[in-house]
Amino acid sequence: MKTRAFLFFLLFAPISLWAQRAGYWQQAVDYRMDIDVNTKKHQYQGEMTLRYTNNSPQTLKKVYFHLYFNAFQPGSMMDHRLAHIPDPDPRMTIRTGTAERPTTTSRIAKLKPAQIGYQHIQSLTMNGQATSFQVDGTLLEVTLPAPIGSGETVTFDMHWDAQVPEQIRRSGRNSAEGVALSMTQWYPKMAHFDEFGWHLDEYVAREFVAPFGNFDVTLHLPKDYVVGSSGVLQNPHEVKGYDQNAQVRAPKGKASWHFKAENIHDFAWAADPKFVVDSTKTAAGVTVYTVYLPVDKQVIENWKTAQELAADFFDFCADRFGPYPWSTYTIVQGGDGGMEYGTATLVTGGRNIKSLVGVIFHEAAHSWYQHLFGINETVDEWFDEGFTSYIEELGFQALFEKRGELASNPVINAYRAYYKLALSGKEEPMSLLADYYNTNYGYSHQAYNKGQVFVQQLGYIIGQENLDRTFLQFYDLWKFKHPTPNDFKRVAEEVSGINLKWYFNLFVNTTRTIDYAITNVTTKEITLRNKSNLAMPIDLLVEYEDGTSELFYIPLREMRGEKPAESFKIYDGVQRTISPDWFWTKPTYTLPIPKKAVRVQIDPSLRLADIEAADNSWTK
Numbered sequence: 001m002k003t004r005a006f007l008f009f010l011l012f013a014p015i016s017l018w019a020q021r022a023g024y025w026q027q028a029v030d031y032r033m034d035i036d037v038n039t040k041k042h043q044y045q046g047e048m049t050l051r052y053t054n055n056s057p058q059t060l061k062k063v064y065f066h067l068y069f070n071a072f073q074p075g076s077m078m079d080h081r082l083a084h085i086p087d088p089d090p091r092m093t094i095r096t097g098t099a100e101r102p103t104t105t106s107r108i109a110k111l112k113p114a115q116i117g118y119q120h121i122q123s124l125t126m127n128g129q130a131t132s133f134q135v136d137g138t139l140l141e142v143t144l145p146a147p148i149g150s151g152e153t154v155t156f157d158m159h160w161d162a163q164v165p166e167q168i169r170r171s172g173r174n175s176a177e178g179v180a181l182s183m184t185q186w187y188p189k190m191a192h193f194d195e196f197g198w199h200l201d202e203y204v205a206r207e208f209v210a211p212f213g214n215f216d217v218t219l220h221l222p223k224d225y226v227v228g229s230s231g232v233l234q235n236p237h238e239v240k241g242y243d244q245n246a247q248v249r250a251p252k253g254k255a256s257w258h259f260k261a262e263n264i265h266d267f268a269w270a271a272d273p274k275f276v277v278d279s280t281k282t283a284a285g286v287t288v289y290t291v292y293l294p295v296d297k298q299v300i301e302n303w304k305t306a307q308e309l310a311a312d313f314f315d316f317c318a319d320r321f322g323p324y325p326w327s328t329y330t331i332v333q334g335g336d337g338g339m340e341y342g343t344a345t346l347v348t349g350g351r352n353i354k355s356l357v358g359v360i361f362h363e364a365a366h367s368w369y370q371h372l373f374g375i376n377e378t379v380d381e382w383f384d385e386g387f388t389s390y391i392e393e394l395g396f397q398a399l400f401e402k403r404g405e406l407a408s409n410p411v412i413n414a415y416r417a418y419y420k421l422a423l424s425g426k427e428e429p430m431s432l433l434a435d436y437y438n439t440n441y442g443y444s445h446q447a448y449n450k451g452q453v454f455v456q457q458l459g460y461i462i463g464q465e466n467l468d469r470t471f472l473q474f475y476d477l478w479k480f481k482h483p484t485p486n487d488f489k490r491v492a493e494e495v496s497g498i499n500l501k502w503y504f505n506l507f508v509n510t511t512r513t514i515d516y517a518i519t520n521v522t523t524k525e526i527t528l529r530n531k532s533n534l535a536m537p538i539d540l541l542v543e544y545e546d547g548t549s550e551l552f553y554i555p556l557r558e559m560r561g562e563k564p565a566e567s568f569k570i571y572d573g574v575q576r577t578i579s580p581d582w583f584w585t586k587p588t589y590t591l592p593i594p595k596k597a598v599r600v601q602i603d604p605s606l607r608l609a610d611i612e613a614a615d616n617s618w619t620k
């Protein structure tokens with residue numbers, strides 16, 4: 001099987017020249033928005049000029065916009081989702097019922113007209129001609145005055161007014177921590193159209209996808225407000241917070257904040273009169289801003305520490321996952337937890353330092369897995385949340401907990417949470433659309449934990465070094481595009497020379513689990529059994545009576561290759577022996593051994609997600 005190792009080197013070199021998904025296309029947007037905010041009424045008036053380029057081969061007769069604020073109205077689909085899901089998000093409900101029979105009620109159901117969110121479209125033209133449009137919940141369906149041909153760019157002009165809802169989820173006014181305006185999912189956003197069709201998901205809780213493009217946004221707010229936002233502030237000398245010598249210009253009492261951002265797919269901001277702004281630079285020269293409420297000494301100290309660590313984290317990620325391509329990243333206090341946006345995040349700030357660093361690392365890691373790679377979170381939520389959580393965890397251990405050398409499985413906690421999920425009866429396949437999980441528990445543990453297991457276990461299959469190379473090759477091929485998990489698979493296959501069809505199908509599209517056992521050990525042979533219906537390659541460490549050890553590597557036949565010798569260095573220099581392939585069609589495997597064994601262990605690195613560890617080791 002040595003020829004395969006040779007093939008690996010041949011394949012590795014030319015990959016960056018190889019274009020995946022020939023004929024790939026993506027739509028493009030160019031937003032210019034002017035927003036006049038009435039902070040007393042929590043309302044704003046918006047004007048938008050949107051240049052939209054149809055790069056698809058198809059002629060479009062309709063387009064769609066998301067009107068996310070409309071979810072925050074009694075009777076909305078989000079309201080019904082909260083009323084009927086068995087484990088609603090506690091941030092979005094209030095406890096009702098009695099001590100004996102506790103229940104919850106949707107906070108949305110209780111909103112009064114002055115507290116709801118809305119986006120009312122006043123006018124919408126395309127190339128100056130009126131369109132006909134209709135609002136359906138959180139979607140705006142627009143019938144165009146003329147079709148948009150393939151390759152054509154059109155200009156939409158929209159006027160709308162909006163009311164910022166009480167903060168129920170992510171966006172809204174008066175967050176629990178006292179931030180006046182958390183403005184996420186706040187503008188009419190062009191829906192995503194790609195080779196899979198239109199993605200017209202009603203806003204019921206989670207996850208987004210949108211075309212890449214440029215944003216030029218001007219916000220008019222009372223002059224005492226400070227804004228933290230996506231993009232680069234164009235006039236720091238004219239507004240409060242960013243420049244000590246600023247001459248705040250505020251004709252009619254309002255200052256104008258002008259931001260520009262290039263090649264992002266979601267734009268967010270938050271504003272409060274009590275915000276302070278701090279900044280630092282990464283080694284690579286990215287400016288990291290923090291914009292937060294300095295409520296006490298401890299909070300200020302936490303934000304300063306977190307900011308320095310965030311700067312280090314960007315350098316850490318750039319080395320392993322590819323350079324951060326934008327010039328700024330802004331961490332703004334706001335919302336109700338943490339959520340990622342283009343070159344910015346909104347996180348809650350009243351946390352202990354460990355939690356603050358954790359959430360900032362997580363959201364910053366999304367700059368790669370969702371913002372640079374515009375993953376469709378409505379479909380492949382595990383691909384962005386799982387990979388992001390993996391990066392967060394690696395960074396956290398390297399920079400915050402200072403463990404030095406990472407343990408062989410730094411995401412072992414995610415494995416433990418996944419095992420619980422797999423045994424809970426609540427697991428559904430990771431390929432399910434993000435909104436449709438029966439429980440929030442089932443959703444979050446597959447996306448964040450099983451998603452991490454997926455990527456770490458991929459390192460077990462192809463070798464950690466190959467996984468590391470895959471990340472960088474994937475970056476070269478897919479930055480500023482909309483990759484699917486299959487695109488990642490194809491890069492991993494190309495880098496490793498290992499076929500991964502079986503893994504990406506069985507681990508993602510089904511809830512099958514992995515369960516191997518050592519069933520018999522004699523003086524001459526070891527018998528292993530695959531007790532489950534998901535076959536995997538096996539690393540098997542054998543310690544002999546004479547004190548020596550041997551690492552047997554049993555590939556799966558359908559891998560059509562092996563991980564390279566370098567992948568075994570985590571086993572501290574133990575001699576590796578490649579054994580004949582195991583077939584997934586055969587539940588048992590007999591391994592001859594040359595000497596008497598005293599101890600046998602399946603996967604000492606604990607990266608194989610075997611749901612029952614007890615029968616994975618044998619001691620004489």
Ligand SMILES: [Zn+2]
Binds near residue numbers: 362366384385388
């Ligand atoms: Zn996330």
